[in-house]
Amino acid sequence: MNSTYHDKVFEYIQTYPKIGDLVTFNGGKAAPGSVQLETVDGDRVVARDICGGETVEYSFMMICYFPYSVVPFSKQNIENIAKVQEFMNWVDEQNRVGNLPDLEGVTVLSIENAMNMPDVSGYDPNSRLAKYMFGVKITYETLPE
Numbered sequence: 001m002n003s004t005y006h007d008k009v010f011e012y013i014q015t016y017p018k019i020g021d022l023v024t025f026n027g028g029k030a031a032p033g034s035v036q037l038e039t040v041d042g043d044r045v046v047a048r049d050i051c052g053g054e055t056v057e058y059s060f061m062m063i064c065y066f067p068y069s070v071v072p073f074s075k076q077n078i079e080n081i082a083k084v085q086e087f088m089n090w091v092d093e094q095n096r097v098g099n100l101p102d103l104e105g106v107t108v109l110s111i112e113n114a115m116n117m118p119d120v121s122g123y124d125p126n127s128r129l130a131k132y133m134f135g136v137k138i139t140y141e142t143l144p145e
Contacts, residue, residue, distance in 0.1 A: 005058060005103050006039065009138065012101040013037055013062070016090050018083075030129055036063040040135070052144030056106075058113065059137045062087065068123055068130035079131070084118040084132040091136055106140040 010025050025034040038061045047055040064087070066080040091113050094100070100108040114135030122131045 003043065008101055009058070009060065009104050010037055018087070030065045030124070030127065030131070032065060032129065034065050036133050037061075038063055041134060046139075049144075053107070054142045055139065056142060057137045057139050059135060061133050061135050063121075064118075064132045065129045066132065067128050080130060081118055081120070081132065084134065088113050088134050102136060103138075103140055106142050109139045109141060110136050111136065 006053065010023070013019070014021070014023055019035045021039055022033055025037050026039060026047070028034060028036045040059050040061055044057045044059070045054050046057055064084050065095045066083065067076065068074070068080065069076045091111060095111050102110055114137050118132045120130055121133045123129070124131075
């Protein structure tokens, strides 16, 4: 993985109009409205062609924190998951219109959600924050060396 890819992906995610400078990379404080881009594994080669080119996937998680309610069927909790789903929809739209991250030296083929809805991955009773996550993968092709 070219370390500048991390920079480029981070910059790209910051173009989502509703987060901007609220996003951090591989860490940050869990606070209401904060968003974290967390890398999850190295690049995964999914195909090789006979000339030496590769199709590669770069995967990461988006983590969003929002206050939650312990009240069953809380409107607040429904609104929170809708906000995260809206972020996911933005990723889908960027792929659909061909607005892909610009990664130097490779051809980016797609950016896709790895799931169809956000995962509520935990609650902190002390801070009253819920942690919502969704996976994203960028697929790109390398040229033979």
